[in-house]
Amino acid sequence: MKQITFEDIYTLGQVVAKNEQYRHVHYPQMLTRYDSNFIEFTYVPHLSEFKEAETYLREYHLKKGQKHVKFYFPANEKPTLELIAYLTDREYEIGFIELYVIQPECFPVLRTNPDIYIQVVTDTNLEIYLQLNYQYDLIFGSEFANQKIDLNKRQYKNKDILQLLAFYKGEPAGCVDIIISNDTVEIDNLTVEQKYRNKGIGSALQKFVMDRFPEKFVILVADGEDTPREMYKKQSYQYQGFKYEAQKIYQD
Template sequence: MQNTKFEQIHHFGETIFENHLYKHIHYPEMLVMYDANFLQFKRIPSLDEFRISEKHLMDFHLSNHQEHVKFYFPAQEHLPAELLFYLKQNFYVVGFLELYTIEPERFPTIINDPDIQVQFVEKENLALFLQLQKKWDLEHGEEFATRNQTVHLKNYHNTEVVQALAFYKGEPAGSVNVFLSQTTAEIDSLTVLETYRNKKIGSRLQQAVMKHYHDKTFILVADGEDTPREMYIKQGYQYGGFRYEAMKLVK
């Protein structure tokens, strides 16, 4: 298994500014997408350095009518107590992400269930895929859901992105996006409608894309404090490290 790093994880947006301390990532097509508009620190900043960086991002986002600031910190490094105290005192939500990897042959075989069918998204089922995405995106508000339809369509036309749709007894039940590179396939937005959970639909989606891209190492990022990570561990994914993040809403 190759040594996969957080730097290989896909994100929307481009680097619009970079210095010795951080990269500023910006995605003008989706200003409300938190994970596409952020600062990525190259090393842990001192408190004074963070305050200066914070002002840079806050001023930029407010000038673009964005209502958040978000920061990613270097992988495998804990936040110093002084910086952590500042973040919490200033109402940041601080969390951490965990990276997991697996080779397709290590993924457990799922017994075939004729009620579950997985299809790769093509012209014929694109509308169903988009409808399903909007159901989930509405959890983040009408504006986000509407704008994100453009992102889903952009992914559909991108040869480096694969979208798959799962059906349960003929009804759309779950989906996944897979971002491809030369050596890796990143599982992203793996979601199953609550009505159809605990039927191994998520596992069938993973199995389908792994069979298709069996020559790649599969990777994913999970919230370090969320329960889905426990499922990935049971499925054979290997822990590959952590990265802290901090975000807050601003007006």
């Protein structure tokens, strides 16, 4: 199997600064999207180096009206105990993400469920897709949800992104974005409505991707402390590594 790394994961944003310590990614079209506005270190920084980067990013974001800072650390390396202590004392949210890959033929065979139907998003059903995402995105605030609508519209026009809708007994029940590259397709923003969970909708969306792109590696990033990662393992996804992250949201 081809070696898949975090370098294969799609990053929405532009590199606005880069040096030996880190790269700074910024996405002016959606300042509230933390995963598009961050610093990623090339090596685990010493505390003094982190503080310097922290000050730089905080000041940069303040000028843009942004209320957060976010940092990624190098893949498969843990921050030092000194750094963890500092982040904890400063009330950062600390976590890690995990990278998974699967070859489509390894995905489990699913029993056909006539209640579930998958559609590619087109002009006809785009509004349904937008509203389904909007209701989910409201948990992050109305500002984020409204900006996400514009992002979803831009991505709808992107030939390298395929948006899918899932219906359960005729009702919109879930959606997912598929990011297409030469060797991989990335599953992103897989969402299933709360009342339709545990009915096989998430698996059906994934199976659609496997059937649509049988020649590519299917990749995804999972929260390292969330339950879906266990589902991915049961579905034969292969673990490829981890990456620590830390973010802080300021109240003023």
